[in-house]
Amino acid sequence: MRWLFWLIGLFGLAVALALGARLNDGYVLLVFPPWRMEISLNLFLCLLLGVLLVAYILVRGVSLTLSLPGRAREFRARRSREHAFNVLQDAIRLQYEGRFGRALNKAAEAHETGYAPGLCALIAARAAQCLREPSKQRSWIERARTDDSACEAAALMLEAELGNESRDYDQALAALKRLQEKFGRHIAALRMELRARQGCGDWDGVLRLARQLHKRDALSEKVMHEVCLRAHLENIRRCGDVSTDLLGYLRSIPRRERDARLVLEVARQLKAQGEEDQAAEVIEGALDDEQEEFWQDDLVILFGTLSSREPTARIAKAEQWLLKRPQDAGLLLTLGRLCQQQRLWGKAQSYFEASLALGPSPQAHLELARLFDQLERTEEANVHFRQSVALMA
Numbered sequence: 001m002r003w004l005f006w007l008i009g010l011f012g013l014a015v016a017l018a019l020g021a022r023l024n025d026g027y028v029l030l031v032f033p034p035w036r037m038e039i040s041l042n043l044f045l046c047l048l049l050g051v052l053l054v055a056y057i058l059v060r061g062v063s064l065t066l067s068l069p070g071r072a073r074e075f076r077a078r079r080s081r082e083h084a085f086n087v088l089q090d091a092i093r094l095q096y097e098g099r100f101g102r103a104l105n106k107a108a109e110a111h112e113t114g115y116a117p118g119l120c121a122l123i124a125a126r127a128a129q130c131l132r133e134p135s136k137q138r139s140w141i142e143r144a145r146t147d148d149s150a151c152e153a154a155a156l157m158l159e160a161e162l163g164n165e166s167r168d169y170d171q172a173l174a175a176l177k178r179l180q181e182k183f184g185r186h187i188a189a190l191r192m193e194l195r196a197r198q199g200c201g202d203w204d205g206v207l208r209l210a211r212q213l214h215k216r217d218a219l220s221e222k223v224m225h226e227v228c229l230r231a232h233l234e235n236i237r238r239c240g241d242v243s244t245d246l247l248g249y250l251r252s253i254p255r256r257e258r259d260a261r262l263v264l265e266v267a268r269q270l271k272a273q274g275e276e277d278q279a280a281e282v283i284e285g286a287l288d289d290e291q292e293e294f295w296q297d298d299l300v301i302l303f304g305t306l307s308s309r310e311p312t313a314r315i316a317k318a319e320q321w322l323l324k325r326p327q328d329a330g331l332l333l334t335l336g337r338l339c340q341q342q343r344l345w346g347k348a349q350s351y352f353e354a355s356l357a358l359g360p361s362p363q364a365h366l367e368l369a370r371l372f373d374q375l376e377r378t379e380e381a382n383v384h385f386r387q388s389v390a391l392m393a
Contacts, residue, residue, distance in 0.1 A: 118148025
């Protein structure tokens with residue numbers, strides 16, 4: 001409808017001008033001695049408008065002609081940017097498609113155009129990383145860092161990732177240190193640092209990072225527990241042959257990070273050092289705990305293999321456990337071994353047979369065979385020896 005209003009308005013203006021010109025009797029006198037010219041005012045106004053229109057067209061034409069080289073340069077630059085943008089898009093698409101060789105070539109082509117050089121270098125570095133070409137990756141990382149300061153943090157993250165993949169953990173930690181100094185820490189960098197410290201064997205650093213990540217909800221409770229468990233096991237193995245260091249380290253572990261496997265490792269280390277009484281105390285302390293996760297068959301079995309200056313007390317302790325766990329075959333086997341050490345042949349036999357009644361095991365058959373051999377009950381010993389071998393086969 002708007003065009004109709006414009007048309008009506010134009011017609012109205014034309015009518016008004018026609019009426020005005022008809023009623024206008026004015027004239028214009030032009031004098032240029034010795035000539036003089038007299039023309040109507042209406043004609044003079046039409047000629048003036050015509051001259052102004054022609055002058056505008058001439059000036060506009062000259063201006064457009066003079067600006068043609070600049071407009072051509074701008075057109076070529078725009079076309080170049082559009083081409084570079086399309087090439088960069090292709091590089092990103094190929095990267096996600098898994099065509100890393102072509103993605104690297106496209107990223108290099110886009111980088112040559114000068115369009116977003118830092119981003120192009122980062123894409124090329126990532127493609128080179130996927131192609132397992134560390135020399136090219138380092139070259140592109142350096143270009144990303146020098147071409148665009150805004151890409152420095154991303155370049156440092158890529159450098160750290162390259163260090164982890166190539167098992168050059170010192171390089172990864174150095175890159176992460178520079179990242180922390182310039183840009184601060186974030187979750188992804190902490191995860192990468194955790195992997196690097198696991199690789200270089202900095203288990204105290206692993207514990208610190210695991211707790212920090214768990215505090216930020218970046219690690220689940222289960223994953224954090226397993227990471228800390230491995231770190232604690234490695235630290236326990238590094239304590240060497242000093243029993244006080246082993247016991248002190250075990251006591252220093254926070255309760256939520258404790259695990260029966262840690263107790264088992266400490267007990268084995270103490271047994272290897274000849275500190276079997278201390279190993280038995282450590283196991284007793286863990287098995288006396290009311291928490292179910294601290295009860296482990298390996299701890300119970302190891303408890304039965306330890307020699308002690310107070311064997312009767314150990315038997316009594318195991319019998320207390322048996323009151324709470326009467327159906328535990330491993331505990332019955334341990335009690336049988338403890339009784340056998342004290343030459344309580346009848347109790348040992350009953351415990352071994354009760355363990356076998358709950359579940360046949362080669363260890364129980366073997367211990368019963370040894371018991372019968374000591375009692376010179378050869379036929380029964382041979383039967384259990386054969387059953388033990390059959391279960392192990």
